[in-house]
Amino acid sequence: MNFGSRPIWRSAVLACLALVAVSVTASAADKLDVILVKATNEGTSDAALKPYLGLLGRYGFTSYQAVATKAAPLKAGDVSLPQGFKATLGEGTGRRVPVTLSRGGKKLIRTTVTFAPKRPVVLGLYTGEAGAKMIVILVLAAR
Amino acid sequence: MKSRETKLGAALREVAPPTARSSQDFWEDFRARAALVPQAAPHRAAPPVGRWLFVVGSAAALVVAVSAVSRLLTDPAGEGQQIASVPSLPTTVSGALSRVDDVQVFQDDASVMVFEDSENGGTVVFVEASPPSNHT
Numbered sequence: 013m014n015f016g017s018r019p020i021w022r023s024a025v026l027a028c029l030a031l032v033a034v035s036v037t038a039s040a041a042d043k044l045d046v047i048l049v050k051a052t053n054e055g056t057s058d059a060a061l062k063p064y065l066g067l068l069g070r071y072g073f074t075s076y077q078a079v080a081t082k083a084a085p086l087k088a089g090d091v092s093l094p095q096g097f098k099a100t101l102g103e104g105t106g107r108r109v110p111v112t113l114s115r116g117g118k119k120l121i122r123t124t125v126t127f128a129p130k131r132p133v134v135l136g137l138y139t140g141e142a143g144a145k146m147i148v149i150l151v152l153a154a155r
Numbered sequence: 156m157k158s159r160e161t162k163l164g165a166a167l168r169e170v171a172p173p174t175a176r177s178s179q180d181f182w183e184d185f186r187a188r189a190a191l192v193p194q195a196a197p198h199r200a201a202p203p204v205g206r207w208l209f210v211v212g213s214a215a216a217l218v219v220a221v222s223a224v225s226r227l228l229t230d231p232a233g234e235g236q237q238i239a240s241v242p243s244l245p246t247t248v249s250g251a252l253s254r255v256d257d258v259q260v261f262q263d264d265a266s267v268m269v270f271e272d273s274e275n276g277g278t279v280v281f282v283e284a285s286p287p288s289n290h291t
Contacts, residue, residue: 066277070272070279121260121261126254132253150253152253
């Protein structure tokens with residue numbers, strides 16, 4: 013076996029790079045999708061929300077419109093949303109993360125969720141708006 | 156035996172007497188013939204493979220170690236930050252659903268209900284607040 017040949021060295025370098033890539037990928041945080049939805053009784057529902065309409069329908073509205081969708085790593089940090097909404101992820105343990113939803117700096121709800129991939133958590137927010145409700149969907153994207 | 160070889164040699168010399176060749180002619184002919192035959196590559200001094208393998212292996216081990224440490228540092232125990240406004244719900248429907256461990260609503264007179272909807276594959280949190288009272 014000629015260890016001095018170039019193919020062997022190339023293979024060794026590629027193997028090392030692959031190992032680095034795998035390590036970096038494994039150490040990357042999970043990704044959390046945050047979807048802000050407005051529920052009303054006017055019009056039809058957003059087609060993009062089709063996977064969630066079964067869950068959203070539990071709130072009893074006839075129309076659900078996606079206002080914004082943001083993706084963020086599942087680690088401590090803020091996710092800014094339109095209309096002054098903000099989702100704040102706290103320090104958690106693995107996929108068990110505290111989440112605080114606020115609007116205009118005022119806290120609305122705080123919850124601790126143990127996320128399972130592609131299993132959404134739907135939070136209906138009381139905002140005092142008549143005839144409408146703001147809903148936040150939290151989904152851990154599968155890696 | 157030796158006498159036979161001697162007779163054979165003598166016979167061959169008679170048939171094809173050896174021609175006198177200088178050593179220079181011989182080696183030129185030798186080199187010319189040798190050039191027609193593929194020769195093995197001259198042996199090269201191999202690089203210090205062991206040292207390079209050690210360096211590559213060390214680098215890989217370092218990357219794995221840093222990755223493991225970074226994961227540990229980003230997952231600190233946060234048990235002291237939990238709020239138990241609503242008791243944790245037992246996973247009665249499916250363990251595969253995301254689990255809402257606790258909920259705190261920053262609204263007076265608000266009620267919270269957590270529903271694990273296995274039919275639709277998700278967990279729904281209902282927050283209802285009583286409308287402003289008209290009583291004076």
